[in-house]
Amino acid sequence: MVTWCNLLVCLLLSHCSKVACWNAPRGCCFIGSAASLLNHYKECHFSVVSCCLCRSSVSQGDILEHFKGDCSIHEATFERAHNPTTQDLGEVTRACLEMKKAMGRIGEEIMSLKTSLNQCCEDIRARDVSCIQLLEDQASRIGDLNALCAAGFTEQQRALEKAAADMSVVVTNDGNRNRELISQELCAHSDRLITGTEKVSTTVISNRELLIKKLHAESNRLIACTKGLSREFDNFCGQREYHWYTSDWAHMKATAMKGGSADSISPTWYAFGYKVGFYLELRKNENGELHLNYFFTIHPGRYDSDLGWPFSKSLEFKIIHPKCRSMDISYEINADFHREEPAFQKPIGTRTRGFGAVSLCSAEKLDTGRFLRGNTLHVFLEVKS
Known part of the structure; x- marks a missing residue:
């Protein structure tokens, strides 16, 4: 009976007695029950932790600001781009900025679409x-x-x-x-x-x-x-950006080595009312090397009679690296500077003649640079206003 009474007294004291945080000398104003003290300590901003870089003692709430501005080792090593962690952080930052810009453009387009609807x-x-x-x-x-x-x-x-x-x-x-x-x-x-x-x-x-x-x-x-x-x-x-994953790279190389050239044609889509597409061409030169050509085409569409001709938009061709976006291979063309090209005239027949990046890169560079994921090559075309 005495044991149960002692236990009951301990429980009442732990829930009813008021205690202060042991970080009170550093400025913490917490006062609460003894049972809630441990949970408070896990979140207390006045707890002192050690910086993982300079090993100096910093308040738990100020560790992020310390790492951004006050850490001496972080400042000394910030400019070194050879650290893989720094490179990954830079790539993540750039990706975040690109996503914010894309979300901003999408928001503006959605607002305009809502207005039209x-x-x-x-x-x-x-x-x-x-x-x-x-x-x-x-x-x-x-x-x-x-x-x-x-x-x-x-x-x-x-x-x-x-x-x-x-x-x-x-x-x-x-x-x-x-x-x-x-x-x-x-x-x-x-x-x-x-x-x-x-x-x-x-x-x-x-x-x-x-x-x-x-x-x-x-x-x-x-x-x-x-x-x-x-x-x-x-x-x-209309879809102004188009990502395409061509999965017949090995077959294209074998065909080009045997017959001199091979191509792979993308699906078509509408951009600014124009029905467009592109195709990749592997061609073997006199030295037996394979080089990749990247050509833009226009197909007959249902709005051709209402559009302006010749085609005068800007184009960006790009080969996407699966892991490192800084290694992407890109090429831009302003069709307004090539108004006499047959490729930018109103299409007659199935499609216009291709126009774009000739010898954008070699097949060897794509293979050794690890641009392929399995047998798939990721390419990208953007039609800009």
Whole structure:
């Protein structure tokens, strides 16, 4: 019984008694239960830790600032780029900056796309309201026309019934003497009734045809608006950067060594409304060496009639190293400086003739530089405005 009481007293003291952090002389203001002291110490910024470079004692909360600015060994070795850790840190920093720039551009494009889509939605809503108003107006006109027809028929029927009653009285009074006159009157009333019916029928048909024509016109305008939105979407959101992983490198080299050349053609995509693509060509020279050519092509697209010709955008060709981006091989071309080239004219046939980087690098450089991952080569093309 005494043991349980002692244990209970210890537990109450550990949870209820107040203690201060042992870093209080360094400025920590923590006061809490004894049970929470250990968890606080793990997060206390006033705890002293040792710098992994200069071995000096630094507060746990200031270790990052110390490493950035105050560490003498870090400053002395910061300029040395031969350290693999420093190189990796630089590459990570550059990659982060590139990602931030890309995210900024993507954000701007998304905001512009949202603006265009919102405008399109407003246009479509306005068209819907116009169509609904037109349909209501035509329905009202048809209702009025039906009422007019019914009233006309009723009036003519009453007139005919009155004429028949009058003629009956005349026949009763005058006998056969006025029979021919009665017949003529009845025929005249019948002709007038038929003429009125034909006019009403013609009016109904004319209004119906007019309504159909207006509805067709509104439908055509909506279709044109939708097509225009699709074209603007392709022009604005078309894929301007294209990464391609060609996985037939060994086959290309074997074919080029045997036949003199081999190529590999990329899929096509839309950039700024142009349907574009590229292809890689391995060609053997007189010394038996294989060199890689990188050519840009334009294919017939659905917006060619609305685009400006010749093609005048800038192009960046690049071969991506799988591990070290600083080893990437790149080449840029401004098509505006080569406006007479057939490759940048409006395509006739399947595609234009290729234009780009001739002898961008040798196959040996790609193999020895470890640009290949297995049998796959990573290439990249960007179409710039």
